[in-house]
Amino acid sequence: MKVTVIGSGNLGKSIITGLASSDLFDPKNITVADKSEENLKIIQEQAGVTVTEDNVKAVKESKWVILCIQPRILNLVLNEIKDHLREDQVLISTVTGVTIEEINEVVPNNKVIRAMPNTAAVKQESMSFVCANDNEDEDVFFVEKMFGTIGKAIIIEERLMKAATVLGASGTAFFLRFLRAMTQGGVQMGFHPHEAQEIVGQVALGAAALIEDGTHTEVEVDNVTTPSGCTIEGLNELEHNGLSSSVIKGVMAAYAKISNIHD
Secondary structure (H helix, E strand, C coil), X not given: CCEEEECCCHHHHHHHHHHHXXXXXXXXXXXXXXXXXXXXXXXXXXXXXXXXXXXXXXXXXXXXEEECCCHHHHHHXXXXXXXXXXCCCEEEECCCCCCHHHHHHHCCCCEEEEEECCHHHHHCCEEEEEEECCCCCHHHXXXXXXXXXXXXXXXXXXXXXXXHHHHHXXXXXXXXXXXXXXXXXXXXXXXXXXXXXHHHHHHHHHHHHHCCCCCCHHHHHHHHCCCCCHHHHHHHXXXXXXXXXXXXXXXXXXXXXXXXXXX
């Protein structure tokens, strides 16, 4: 089984690296197409895949065609390859804000599956989302496995893709801003900036690990909060200043924005 990835920017490289190191595909059965010779040279050396600057050539023998390109060139690429696609080929779009219906307007005879990773894909720690017109299709389950090679992946309804973009992609920036604030607090207490950042980064990883099995966040909060201690003092001060409310408002502001500009 062969797969083609069109686009080898940061996201494309992450997906290609994940697939090449997984049991799903042999690297020799992965073809990467890009107009950048430099990008192709780098990914070929890193992952041992086949590379080409010709999109049409790239899609000819592949069952799966992953589109890792900017929205502004999507129609250009689709129109370039549409007459060279077989009906049994599956298009996987990582293009933000473009619906399955919109892609099928250009390529009506091919199954389209949307997949949305986040920037942590470069560390193979992405939270990815997958959807299709029929989420019970076996191809959708396979795409979920594909994106599981660069982190975690779940199947959702397409109507939730905008919400997933906010929670799963914008959320990365929200957490990083909180970690930056924690780092600044650490510096004020006496740590060097690089030490404070290392500390809060590891604390964040540990906190995330504590709820991996489904444990409620407040259970773990209670486990670190002792009566009359410094933790409850700090938590209450954060809440007095609107921490939870501000986070929720920020998430919903981002959702309101994306609801007006995407899909």
